[in-house]
Amino acid sequence: MFVYNYFAEDHRLYVSIPLKITLDRTLFDDVAGLCDAVADRKGCTQVLISCKDEKVPNYDKLVLAYLYCSIGHLAKSVKGVKVLWHKNLSQRVISTVHPTHGKFVPTESIEDLIQSPNLNIYYFDSDKDIEKALHEISNFMVLYTSSINPDELGEYFTTVIGEIVSNSFNHSAQDRVFLMYDVLQEDDSYTFCVNIIDYGKTIVENVQEYFSKRTPSKMPNAIEALNWAIQKGNTTRTGSGGYGLPTLIEYLQKVNGELCIFSGNAYYMLKSDGSQKTELSHGHLSGTNVTFKIKLFNFSKIVFFDPTRETVEAISLDQL
Structure with a gap:
């Protein structure tokens, strides 16, 4: 389950995601819930995503690809909101997932x-x-x-x-x-x-x-x-x-x-x-x-x- 902490004074939403994730309904629900959480916080301008305790995740390739796709869509679809990944998670995603058009x-x-x-x-x-x-x-x-x-x-x-x-x-x-x-x-x-x-x-x-x-x-x-x-x-x-x-x-x-x-x-x-x-x-x-x-x-x-x-x-x- 994704954990949220919103700091209204900074307009920042901090999102902590589990270290163990599989490509299943729980992940689909959590990602959809993340989109709803951002939309519900009208003043939010930044979303910062990291794994629990900022550790390096050991997700399989499909999970990384799904996160890349869905959170990338979130970043493009919500105007005025910047989505940032913690470097440990970002490095895993970038080194694994290759978007091909x-x-x-x-x-x-x-x-x-x-x-x-x-x-x-x-x-x-x-x-x-x-x-x-x-x-x-x-x-x-x-x-x-x-x-x-x-x-x-x-x-x-x-x-x-x-x-x-x-x-x-x-x-x-x-x-x-x-x-x-x-x-x-x-x-x-x-x-x-x-x-x-x-x-x-x-x-x-x-x-x-x-x-x-x-x-x-x-x-x-x-x-x-x-x-x-x-x-x-x-x-x-x-x-x-x-x-x-x-x-x-x-x-x-x-x-x-x-x-x-x-x-x-x-x-x-x-x-x-x-x-x-x-x-x-x-x-x-x-x-x-x-x-x-x-x-x-x-x-x-x-x-x-x-x-x-x-x-x-x-x-x-x-x-x-």
């Missing part, structure tokens, strides 16, 4: 990604620019699982994740999407984690606006709006759509993956045990954050694309 740099192998001390955080101004990155993400999802039709499965993943990115451009009323991914070592296994962020119009806002024009008497609250958005076929876009997030959820359920969708003041969470919940957040995210995880080298199931049903299926080897 438009151009995608492919990874030679999974070993390179794991062993590299650096992590690229990509930001794109067009969904066309992101195509190479989507193919690489799909390749990671296919290469390290058992599949009988890997090429078809890879193309399917590219299409599904591509629709999520496309929604960020088309629904959020802004023209920039951030993307980061890494392989994490967790409990003697390897987990592939992908994070997609935009700082535009939220899912909740889009759905509520959609209902206000059609059935204002049935205006959904934040939780209802997010639940509506993740149902297959539901879309605020004219024409076809509404398959990106629902299809990703369907796939992750079959391979025991995890998913967090955070938009506005609502969360959807899917755990590896298959449990799901949607609830209000503690802070407000001006945009949408989609984060999902899958286990790599998970050869206990055969995953394949069923062209007839146009779905991903997973069969446990114990059933064969």
Whole structure:
């Protein structure tokens, strides 16, 4: 949990963040809460961020990249407020995170990604620019699982994740999407984690606006709006759509993956045990954050694309 100390006479907000942080809902809530804390203090002109006792943190690369992205957005979005990092935290972030605009740099192998001390955080101004990155993400999802039709499965993943990115451009009323991914070592296994962020119009806002024009008497609250958005076929876009997030959820359920969708003041969470919940957040995210995880080298199931049903299926080897 982030700890705040505000000195009104200096108009400074001091923020102490924990020495142990993982890329999960707690971090997303804390960062959103930080944005709210700055906005609530109207006279604040400086935000100073440090780790507890000003020690050097040992965060993994994705956490550093998320802090860089989200706090960087805070610095740009709140006028008249200067955001400063303590040097110990700043050195860790600057030495690890490399922002890359438009151009995608492919990874030679999974070993390179794991062993590299650096992590690229990509930001794109067009969904066309992101195509190479989507193919690489799909390749990671296919290469390290058992599949009988890997090429078809890879193309399917590219299409599904591509629709999520496309929604960020088309629904959020802004023209920039951030993307980061890494392989994490967790409990003697390897987990592939992908994070997609935009700082535009939220899912909740889009759905509520959609209902206000059609059935204002049935205006959904934040939780209802997010639940509506993740149902297959539901879309605020004219024409076809509404398959990106629902299809990703369907796939992750079959391979025991995890998913967090955070938009506005609502969360959807899917755990590896298959449990799901949607609830209000503690802070407000001006945009949408989609984060999902899958286990790599998970050869206990055969995953394949069923062209007839146009779905991903997973069969446990114990059933064969």
